[in-house]
Amino acid sequence: MPDPSPKGPASYFPSIEKKYGRPITEWQAIVREHLPAKHMELVALLKDRHGMGHGHANAIVAYTLKRDRK
Incomplete structure (x- = not known):
């Protein structure tokens, strides 16, 4: 039976929503x-303007950019 728990950046999403009080769709x-800002510019934006930690900001940016490329 496959493991249903999220992998990669999405594994951070429950804690991001709980800590920062917004759904992931709003962060995305x-x-x-x-856009078209670069990855690390977007991470800095989330950190500087929204007080997000680096790991959480990086997870949202990485996930969003990867999904949008598809």
Whole structure:
């Protein structure tokens, strides 16, 4: 039976939603509003403007950019 728990960046999503009080879709919208900024610029944006930790910001940016490339 396959393991249903999320892998990679998505594994951070429950704790991100709990800690910062917004659903992941809202964080993704913020990232998309600032495209075509580079990955690390988007991470810095989430950290500087929203007080997000580096790992959480990186997870959202990585996941969003990967999904949007498909």
